[in-house]
Amino acid sequence: xxxxxxxxxxxxxxxxxxxxxxxxxxxxxxxxxxxxxxxxxxxxxxxxxxxxxxxxxxxxxxxxxxxxxxxxxxxxxxxxxxxxxxxxxxxxxxxxxxxxxxxxxxxxxxxxxxxxxxxxxxxxxxxxxxxxxxxxxxxxxxxxxxxxxxxxxxxxxxxxxxxxxxxxxxxxxxxxxxxxxxxxxxxxxxxxxxxxxxxxxxxxxxxxxxxxxxxxxxxxxxxxxxxxxxxxxxxxxxxxxxxxxxxxxxxxxxxxxxxxxxxxxxxxxxxxxxxxxxxxxxxxxxxxxxxxxxxxxxxxxxxxxxxxxxxxxxxxxxxxxxxxxxxxxxxxxxxx
Amino acid sequence: xxxxxxxxxxxxxxxxxxxxxxxxxxxxxxxxxxxxxxxxxxxxxxxxxxxxxxxxxxxxxxxxxxxxxxxxxxxxxxxxxxxxxxxxxxxxxxxxxxxxxxxxxxxxxxxxxxxxxxxxxxxxxxxxxxxxxxxxxxxxxxxxxxxxxxxxxxxxxxxxxxxxxxxxxxxxxxxxxxxxxxxxxxxxxxxxxxxxxxxxxxxxxxxxxxxxxxxxxxxxxxxxxxxxxxxxxxxxxxxxxxxxxxxxxxxxxxxxxxxxxxxxxxxxxxxxxxxxxxxxxxxxxxxxxxxxxxxxxxxxxxxxxxxxxxxxxxxxxxxxxxxxxxxxxxxxxxxx
Numbered sequence: 001x002x003x004x005x006x007x008x009x010x011x012x013x014x015x016x017x018x019x020x021x022x023x024x025x026x027x028x029x030x031x032x033x034x035x036x037x038x039x040x041x042x043x044x045x046x047x048x049x050x051x052x053x054x055x056x057x058x059x060x061x062x063x064x065x066x067x068x069x070x071x072x073x074x075x076x077x078x079x080x081x082x083x084x085x086x087x088x089x090x091x092x093x094x095x096x097x098x099x100x101x102x103x104x105x106x107x108x109x110x111x112x113x114x115x116x117x118x119x120x121x122x123x124x125x126x127x128x129x130x131x132x133x134x135x136x137x138x139x140x141x142x143x144x145x146x147x148x149x150x151x152x153x154x155x156x157x158x159x160x161x162x163x164x165x166x167x168x169x170x171x172x173x174x175x176x177x178x179x180x181x182x183x184x185x186x187x188x189x190x191x192x193x194x195x196x197x198x199x200x201x202x203x204x205x206x207x208x209x210x211x212x213x214x215x216x217x218x219x220x221x222x223x224x225x226x227x228x229x230x231x232x233x234x235x236x237x238x239x240x241x242x243x244x245x246x247x248x249x250x251x252x253x254x255x256x257x258x259x260x261x262x263x264x265x266x267x268x269x270x271x272x273x274x275x276x277x278x279x280x281x282x283x284x285x286x287x288x289x290x291x292x293x294x295x296x297x298x299x300x301x302x303x304x305x306x307x308x309x310x311x312x313x314x315x316x317x318x319x320x321x322x323x324x325x326x327x328x329x330x331x332x333x334x335x336x
Numbered sequence: 337x338x339x340x341x342x343x344x345x346x347x348x349x350x351x352x353x354x355x356x357x358x359x360x361x362x363x364x365x366x367x368x369x370x371x372x373x374x375x376x377x378x379x380x381x382x383x384x385x386x387x388x389x390x391x392x393x394x395x396x397x398x399x400x401x402x403x404x405x406x407x408x409x410x411x412x413x414x415x416x417x418x419x420x421x422x423x424x425x426x427x428x429x430x431x432x433x434x435x436x437x438x439x440x441x442x443x444x445x446x447x448x449x450x451x452x453x454x455x456x457x458x459x460x461x462x463x464x465x466x467x468x469x470x471x472x473x474x475x476x477x478x479x480x481x482x483x484x485x486x487x488x489x490x491x492x493x494x495x496x497x498x499x500x501x502x503x504x505x506x507x508x509x510x511x512x513x514x515x516x517x518x519x520x521x522x523x524x525x526x527x528x529x530x531x532x533x534x535x536x537x538x539x540x541x542x543x544x545x546x547x548x549x550x551x552x553x554x555x556x557x558x559x560x561x562x563x564x565x566x567x568x569x570x571x572x573x574x575x576x577x578x579x580x581x582x583x584x585x586x587x588x589x590x591x592x593x594x595x596x597x598x599x600x601x602x603x604x605x606x607x608x609x610x611x612x613x614x615x616x617x618x619x620x621x622x623x624x625x626x627x628x629x630x631x632x633x634x635x636x637x638x639x640x641x642x643x644x645x646x647x648x649x650x651x652x653x654x655x656x657x658x659x660x661x662x663x664x665x666x667x668x669x670x671x672x
Contacts, residue, residue, distance in 0.1 A: 028381070033570055034489050035418040035554060036385035038481070041377045045364070049372035050476065052429045052463045082371040093388045093429070093474045127388045133469015138429045140386065140476040145374070153370050218371060234369055 014102065015128055018109045019092070025122035026089050037124035039089065044145035049079035052093075052138035060178050065104050067198045068137070069111025074200050075221070076141035077119060078273040081207035082219035084151035085143030087119055092126035093138040100135065119204070149211035151277070156216040156235035160278035160304040163287060165203050165296050167249040168224050169256075170196035172269025182255070189251045196249075200273035205294045210277055213286050217277035223268040225314060225326060227276055232304075232313035240315040241302030243267075243324060264324065267316070278304055350438065351464055354445045355428070361458035362425050373460035375425065380481035385415035388429075388474035396514050401440050403534045404473070405447025410536050411557070412477035413455060414609040417543035418555035420487035421479035423455055428462035429474040436471065455540070485547035487613070492552040492571035496614035496640040499623060501539050501632050503585040504560050505592075506532035508605025518591070525587045532585075536609035541630045546613055549622050553613035559604040561650060561662060563612055568640075568649035576651040577638030579603075579660060600660070603652070614640055 016032065023029035028038030039046065053059060053072055073090070080087045092112075096105075116122060124142075174197030176182035177190055184190040203219075210217060216235055218227045224246070232239055248256070248266065256262040279287055284300075291298040305315070316324045352368065359365035364374030375382065389395060389408055409426070416423045428448075432441075452458060460478075510533030512518035513526055520526040539555075546553060552571055554563045560582070568575055584592070584602065592598040615623055620636075627634040641651070652660045 030488060030490070033566070035415040036383045036421070036477075036479070038419075038486055039382040039384065041382060046375040046377060046382050046478075047372045048375065048427060048461060048476070048478065050427045050429055050461055050463045052431060052465055052474070054431060054465060054467055054469075056468065057465065079371040083374075085372070091384060091386045091476055093386055095388060095390060095472060125384060125386055127386045127474070129388055129390060129393065131390055131469060131472070132392065133390075133467060133472075136431060136467070136469075136472060138388070138463070138474050140384070140427055141372075142382075142384070143372070150374055152366065154366070230369070 015105060018105055019123060022109065022112055022116060022123035025116070026124050029089070029122060029124035032123070032125060037091070039124070039142060042144060044148050047080060047083045047085040047143040047145060047150070048140060049076055049083070050138065050140045051076050051079065052136065054136045055134040065108035066111035069108050070115055070199050072137050072139050073112065073115040073119070074202050075273060076139045077202035077204060078200065078219040078221065080141050080143040081202045081204045082151060082217055082275060083143065084149060084207045084211035084217070085145050086208060087121050087141060087143045087204060089122045089124040089142045091140040092123060094126070094128045095131035095133070095136040096128065097131055097133070097135055146208050146211065151207060151211055151214055151217040153216050153218050153231045154234035156231050156237050156278040156304050157280060158237060158304050158306055160215055160280055161284055161300050162228065162239055162241060162276065162278050162302040162304065163298050164220070164224065164247065164274055164276045164301050165206055165298050166201065166272065166274040167247050167252065168220065168272055168274065169252045169266025169269050170249050171200060171271035171273070172266065173252055173255055174198070175271060184255055189254055192251045197271055200271065202273060203275045203296065206275055206290060206296055209290050209294070210275070213283045214277040214279050217275055220272045220274045220276055221270060223270040224276065225267045226270070228314055231276065231278065233309065236307055236309055237304045238306050238308035238313040238315070239302055240305050240317060242317050244319040245299060245301045247297060247299045351441060354441055355459060358445065358448055358452060358459035361452070362460050365425070365458060365460035368459070368461060373427070375460070375478060378480060380484050383416060383419045383421040383479040383481060383486070384476060385412055385419070386474065386476045387412050387415065388472065390472045391470040401444035402447035405444050406451055406535050408473050408475050409448065409451040409455070410538050411609060412475045413538035413540060414536065414555040414557065416477050416479040417538045417540045418487060418553055418611060419479065420485060420543045420547035420553070421481050422544060423457050423477060423479045423540060425458045425460040425478050427476040428459060430462070430464045431467035431472040432464065433467055433469070433471055482544050482547065487543060487547055487550055487553040489552050489554050489567045490570035492567050492573050492614040492640050493616060494573060494640050494642055496551055496616055497620055497636050498564065498575055498577060498612065498614050498638040498640065499634050500556065500560065500583060500610055500612045500637050501542055501634050502537065502608065502610040503583050503588065504556065504608055504610065505588045505602025505605050506585050507536060507607035507609070508602065509588055509591055510534070511607060520591055525590055528587045533607055536607065538609060539611045539632065542611055542626060542632055545626050545630070546611070549619045550613040550615050553611055556608045556610045556612055557606060559606040560612065561603050562606070565649055567612065567614065569645065572643055572645050573640045574642050574644035574649040574651070575638055576641050576653060578653050580655040581635060581637045583633060583635045
């Protein structure tokens with residue numbers, strides 16, 4: 001154990017031995033030794049989401065394997081939360097370069113194991129292969145709907161209040177600190193922001209309890225503006241949001257201070273994995289109840305103001321009601 | 337259309353536009369525009385399988401995109417067949433190098449579309465990302481059990497007859513022809529064998545109908561010997577098989593002729609995606625009925641002869657009952 005030997009052919013068995021204990025919580029995983037896995041559905045429909053990440057593109061080269069495990073699990077759980085479903089199990093695809101060490105794998109598996117315990121899920125299957133490229137991980141997360149209800153993006157209606165959980169912008173600032181593109185003025189600020197990037201909090205309880213209350217929801221993965229735009233486009237509506245309502249942590253505040261451009265950047269930063277959702281007026285009192293019950297900050301940041309399907313579906317206003325120009329709407333892949 | 341421009345940022349939208357029409361068959365795919373997909377379960381449990389393939393490792397560099405699409409779909413369907421389940425939908429992860437062209441993507445999507453029609457499945461979600469490495473594809477296939485019954489690997493019992501569908505060894509010979517490691521003596525033999533590698537036949541009807549008849553089953557992906565070993569190890573039994581019972585196509589026969597080593601190689605070749613299964617004596621008449629009803633050749637190749645958990649769980653005998661030494665048991669990843 002703890003070896004730094006590179007993984008090769010003979011150690012394939014060891015990977016299996018490392019991974020298969022992660023499956024003991026789910027009978028239908030068959031110890032990862034069959035052609036597939038079985039999920040016995042209890043009382044809802046099945047929800048499926050997939051997210052893939054590649055070293056150097058979605059996480060920094062030097063990232064710790066436990067952190068990588070935490071993040072890929074949590075990112076996928078966030079999609080389950082955004083559907084209002086209860087997470088159940090996951091499949092893992094691992095494409096591993098030959099330079100990967102056994103101690104790396106052990107640490108990665110330890111990370112998976114911690115997250116499984118925290119969120120009550122099990123590994124039920126997957127595939128491992130070597131790659132000549134960079135390490136790639138892909139997870140398919142399986143959830144079950146509660147009472148057959150789902151949260152979709154396409155139900156936002158004119159008059160809905162727009163809410164967001166937690167803080168916006170912490171994760172993108174955290175990433176900029178990891179990558180050395182930015183510098184905080186205290187170690188505690190640095191630690192807090194980096195941790196928000198590395199270990200986002202999937203809003204599972206909130207998501208489940210928003211079914212029947214929210215008209216639409218998404219998780220903030222691409223950036224607040226980009227994900228709100230997804231909701232607007234799917235629902236055929238347009239929105240206005242107020243810059244001074246956007247929840248910014250005191251740590252993020254200490255970095256953007258009075259710089260309007262930096263503050264605007266937080267709106268397109270991505271990786272926060274908070275929930276953004278719209279609620280009809282008749283249900284807004286319930287949002288406060290959920291906030292208290294599940295101890296999660298929820299802030300109203302704007303309103304759905306009309307129908308619309310054009311490019312500029314979001315109007316951003318400052319504290320005086322003046323319209324601010326939106327220059328960038330969030331992270332997208334394939335930028336070269 | 338038909339452009340050879342490399343994919344870049346602006347064309348990400350186009351990929352979405354190419355992929356989302358593949359989802360129209362399944363309401364719960366939400367046009368691939370939500371955080372996840374919903375599967376409404378009809379009358380069974382959910383079966384999930386995942387297989388990932390990387391260019392240069394799992395398929396040749398020059399392989400046609402339509403062929404790649406066919407093969408990844410069929411390989412995953414074969415796992416569903418080996419579980420005795422009915423395929424329903426799939427998620428697709430695509431890691432695309434920037435050199436990938438739009439016409440490549442169009443052709444790949446056309447391949448997916450053909451397979452969807454043939455097997456009655458729909459794309460319901462996934463993820464696309466760029467990669468600095470080789471093209472990588474991963475599919476999670478979702479099936480439903482028929483009447484809550486599954487075919488597992490761990491049920492083989494002493495006295496069971498061992499059967500295999502179709503022919504063994506065609507695909508590995510086909511791959512050797514694609515890679516130029518081998519040469520056939522006619523174009524029709526070449527075409528037949530290469531096609532068996534490129535377009536394996538997932539034995540879905542057979543799999544579904546084997547539930548309740550077979551005690552155990554797996555698909556022949558790693559090689560006949562390796563996959564039978566998986567069954568033996570999972571079931572705690574050992575097996576004997578007879579070389580002259582192994583079903584070899586006339587095309588494969590024309591290549592191995594009287595060379596015993598070449599014939600033995602077919603047993604560890606892999607990629608055939610036939611079903612190997614064990615049936616208790618009381619059900620063997622039903623195997624012939626299935627063979628006729630679904631027009632698939634099924635041959636008895638051996639027997640489960642005892643309990644056992646050691647390394648050498650398979651005994652291979654020649655036509656005279658003489659034991660042949662098994663030197664290699666099939667394809668494994670991570671060989672460097």
